[in-house]
Every structure is written in structure tokens, then in C-alpha cells.
Amino acid sequence: MIEEAEKQPRQLQGTAIVSVEFEVFGQVQGVYFTKYCRDRCLELGLSGWVKNSKRGTILGKMQGEKRYVEQMISWLSKTGSPGCRIERCDLSNLEYLRRLEFRGFTIRF
Secondary structure: OOHHHHHOOHHHOOOOEEEEEEEEEEEOOOOOHHHHHHHHHHHHOOEEEEEEOOOOOEEEEEEEEHHHHHHHHHHHHHHOOOOOEEEEEEEEEEEEEOOOOOOOEEEOO
């Protein structure tokens, strides 16, 4: 999922802390997507936030171990909440971090 890992030193691969922003398109509002997203991120030990956008999409930013962020990217792209229909998930601003910038995972309004 995160091809940039190939450009990182070997010792960072698999244990790197990454941050990525996401936007999920489709029928994703009105189906508790933000709640399920927050719960799944907390299960994976990720930090960040998620919210409904005025454009009818889901916006968010997540941070954590690369392998768990990749699992969440898969969930955002393919699974989502019950009753949703995901068209696509766009990712942006991938960064490798020394430490997390957020504590916990919240739903923003």
C-alpha cells in the first residue's frame, strides 16, 4: 500500500510510524462511518481524527505503525461501515514521523 517504504532504510520498514490523510467517497454519510472508523482505528492503536465533510465525503488523518495504517487503508478502501458503498479512498500527505502528533482517535464535527 505505501510504496514509499521501499525508499526508507531497512530498519524503518515494518516498524515505521507514519501519518496519512484520507478522503473516502461514495455513500459514506448516514451509515455511522465515522463511528466505525474511530472504533477500528482505536482497535489498531492508531491516533488521529475523522469527520463528515460538507461535500458528502469522509475526511480524516491517522497515525501509527505502518502495518496498522495499511490495514486501516484497506478497511477504508474496501470494507467501511455496514450499509456504506465505497467508491474510492484518496490518500495524501504521507509522512514518516519520529513520534505521534495526536493522542487517541476522535470524531470531529
